[in-house]
Amino acid sequence: MSHIIDRRKNDKGKSTGNRQKFLKRVENQIKKAIPDIISQESIKDTQTGGSVKVPVRGLDEPNFRHDPATGKKQIVKPGNDRFSEGDRVPKPKGGGAGSGPGKGSNSPEITEDEFTVVLSREEFLKYFFDDLALPNMVKKLMESTENYEMRRAGYTRDSVPSRLNIKSSYQQSLGRQLALKGVFDKKLKALEEKLAGLTDPDEIAALEQEIEKVRRQANTIPFFEDIDLRYNNFERIPLPVTSAVMFCIMDVSASMGYHEKDIAKRFFTLLYIFLTRQYKNVELVFIRHHTEAKEVNEEEFFNSRESGGTVVAPSLKLMDKIIRERYDDNWNVYCCQASDGDVWSKQDALECKSLLRETILPAVQYMAYIEINNKGRESDLWQAYKRISNDEEFSIRHLYEPYEIWPVFQGLFRKRNAVAEG
Secondary structure (H helix, E strand, C coil): CCCCCCCCCCCCCCCHHHHHHHHHHCHHHHHHHHHHHHHHCCHHHHHHCEEEEEECCCCCCCCCCCCCCCCCCCCCCCCCCCCCCCCCCCCCCCCCCCCCCCCCCCCCCCCCCEEEEEECHHHHHHHHHCCECCCCCCCCCCCCCEEEEEEEEEEECCCCHHHECHHHHHHHHHHHHHHHHHHHHHHHHHHHHHHHCCCCHHHHHHHHHHHHHHHHHHHCCCCCCHHHCCEEEEEEEEEECCCEEEEEEEECCCCCCHHHHHHHHHHHHHHHHHHHHHCCCCEEEEEEECCCEEEECHHHHHHCCCCCCCCCHHHHHHHHHHHHHHCCCCCEEEEEEEECCCCCCHHHHHHHHHHHHHHHHHHCCEEEEEEECCCCCCCHHHHHHHCCCECCCEEEEEECCHHHHHHHHHHHHECCCCCCCC
């Protein structure tokens, strides 16, 4: 019986199949670890991959073993590259498998080691977002409206000079020249062998003329022929119009302390990664507000330290203004708002409720409000929003600790069977 031993260190793709099988086995443990990842690490790190610790239990591979009770067994297992059948296996140096001098523990507690799984960026984000989607992504006019994009599609022999592919054309020319030169070389060799066996001067002169003619032909092979030319080919590919925009509204007032702002930024960072990974053309609009509301870029939204009093209504008015000016009825509009719920007055909360009911909700596909506080009571803004909330178009959630971010996020954006995905 022969054994094949693979001595490659780590050839490309060698273990891809085994890795996928292993990740499938520990998939549940990885998903359970997601809330801890979000609460303990920077969420932006997930864009470059990361590591997840999973219990060792359940990682053992099942295998068959020979019954040691009967028969004479001489086995060399596949993968062994040191021994052959009949070789004596030396004892380990030191005489045992102990860890060295020292006293053991008498603790009755049973512990379990952990196994660290290193995931690539795509694997990491797959476990985060594969079961999530923007709700109600049923695009008005999406099915009948298409954009077109020109994409490379191989080569063609006829096109404009500006699309000439020099490298491919040269390769074709070189192949043709070598093929033709080989034909002439073979013919010259046959003529020269024939010339060596002739004695008649007339036949020799005629054959020499033929050889000279073949040599001239071999030296006049054109460098480029029309048949060699290759041009870059482009095809017009239809692309569906996503036409979706997400408004991110964050309260940065003085009542939002460091912890509250950190939770809000973690939530919006997770939302940002989700949208940019799952949807190619979704636009994001960032709005920060205290007593005044201002549209900002991504950098300022996550890093600015500006603060002040708390008035929420201006942020909703600014959102409505931007929708009317930049996004027509063909856009899917979404909104996520994060605040601690502390408003300057009940009048502000009532104005927010009125704005949502009359202006914002009729214009959006879905809106989520995240309240970040641990005061044990419903804020004025929460009470106002609760009267108009429903999970289909407007959801409100409460959170305060980092480990609560993932369950809340998952609940807001879990795929619905009846919703068309964008």
